Amino acid sequence: MKPIAFYQNEFSQHLEEFNSFSEPKTLYQPISYILSLGGKRLRPVLTLMTTDIFGGNHKEALNAALCIEVFHNFSLIHDDIMDDAPLRRGQQTVHEKWNLNTGILSGDAMLILSYRLLESYKNEQFKSLMTLFSETALQVCEGQQYDVDFETRNDVTIDQYIRMIAYKTAVLVAAAMKMGAIVANASLSDQNSIYEFGKYLGIAFQLQDDYLDAFGDAETFGKQVGGDIIENKKTYLYLKASDLGNDNQKKILRELFNSDPNTSEEKINTVKEIFESSGAATQTKVAIEAYTNKAFSVLETLAISDEKKMGLKHFGEQLMQRKV
Numbered sequence: 001m002k003p004i005a006f007y008q009n010e011f012s013q014h015l016e017e018f019n020s021f022s023e024p025k026t027l028y029q030p031i032s033y034i035l036s037l038g039g040k041r042l043r044p045v046l047t048l049m050t051t052d053i054f055g056g057n058h059k060e061a062l063n064a065a066l067c068i069e070v071f072h073n074f075s076l077i078h079d080d081i082m083d084d085a086p087l088r089r090g091q092q093t094v095h096e097k098w099n100l101n102t103g104i105l106s107g108d109a110m111l112i113l114s115y116r117l118l119e120s121y122k123n124e125q126f127k128s129l130m131t132l133f134s135e136t137a138l139q140v141c142e143g144q145q146y147d148v149d150f151e152t153r154n155d156v157t158i159d160q161y162i163r164m165i166a167y168k169t170a171v172l173v174a175a176a177m178k179m180g181a182i183v184a185n186a187s188l189s190d191q192n193s194i195y196e197f198g199k200y201l202g203i204a205f206q207l208q209d210d211y212l213d214a215f216g217d218a219e220t221f222g223k224q225v226g227g228d229i230i231e232n233k234k235t236y237l238y239l240k241a242s243d244l245g246n247d248n249q250k251k252i253l254r255e256l257f258n259s260d261p262n263t264s265e266e267k268i269n270t271v272k273e274i275f276e277s278s279g280a281a282t283q284t285k286v287a288i289e290a291y292t293n294k295a296f297s298v299l300e301t302l303a304i305s306d307e308k309k310m311g312l313k314h315f316g317e318q319l320m321q322r323k324v
Contacts, residue, residue: 001311004318007048007058008041014062015069030094030106031113034073037089042205042319043176044069049315050177050194053308056184064129064179067117071133072172074110075140077103082148083231111137121183128182136175143168150234154254158239162203169209170202193301200295201316207288208320210235214272215281226268232257236287238271240280249274292320 021028044065095103
């Protein structure tokens with residue numbers, strides 16, 4: 001396995017070639033803007049890395065990796081509109097910098113562009129990639145709808161929440177890795193196993209994101225800290241606090257999360273204190289570790305060298321130690 005920085009550089013060069021659109025500028029400038037904001041590039045790196053792991057040429061996976069990244073950023077534009085979020089990666093969101101209509105239309109164009117990127121693949125490879133991508137894209141939409149529905153429900157269970165984040169976040173990580181395996185012509189068994197690895201790692205990643213949303217540093221996190229609390233999102237932290245907290249803590253949480261969304265520092269601080277004192281913050285860290293270990297257990301089923309398995313494990317460990 002090559003260093004992560006190598007794949008990031010390879011992908012960035014390919015993105016730069018892609019990210020030069022023509023007219024109308026009012027459609028394409030927001031696309032260039034969101035794609036140039038950077039971010040972790042986790043998903044495309046995983047696609048390129050997985051292709052190499054299974055003996056393929058990562059350069060052949062560049063369009064598949066770009067497909068995943070363009071789709072991911074499309075979903076971020078629309079998510080930010082739905083959440084009325086002011087910041088993305090420390091910068092203005094597209095709908096704030098331009099307007100709602102531009103955000104919607106530019107996002108739509110990105111969805112179409114992501115499909116077009118798969119047209120460079122042929123025959124069975126193209127069919128496999130398209131089938132996987134279409135199923136994944138629909139699951140991401142289902143996950144987003146669950147997320148919206150949960151904001152007004154008081155009966156969300158942990159299992160339902162895990163399903164929601166699996167659809168909204170984890171399946172895209174899983175698909176990114178499986179795409180790499182498809183491009184490398186890996187066996188169906190290995191394709192499915194690396195998908196499971198990516199899914200479990202994606203769930204752990206989202207739980208970590210939930211934790212950082214409440215307890216991360218605004219400067220390094222790149223998003224508004226406490227955003228989930230402001231929007232009354234029933235995250236793993238909230239659900240665990242509702243389960244582990246005393247009667248008074250549960251009452252306070254219900255009242256605060258059934259009120260209109262607001263940016264009150266008092267609300268954010270009160271909720272964070274309950275997350276900590278109830279043990280929910282600690283239990284969220286436990287869950288992050290548990291899903292990370294589930295991902296690692298899948299590695300034993302892959303027909304790759306021990307060195308490559310250790311490389312994947314090291315990547316997962318680095319991911320779970322992140323602060324952004």
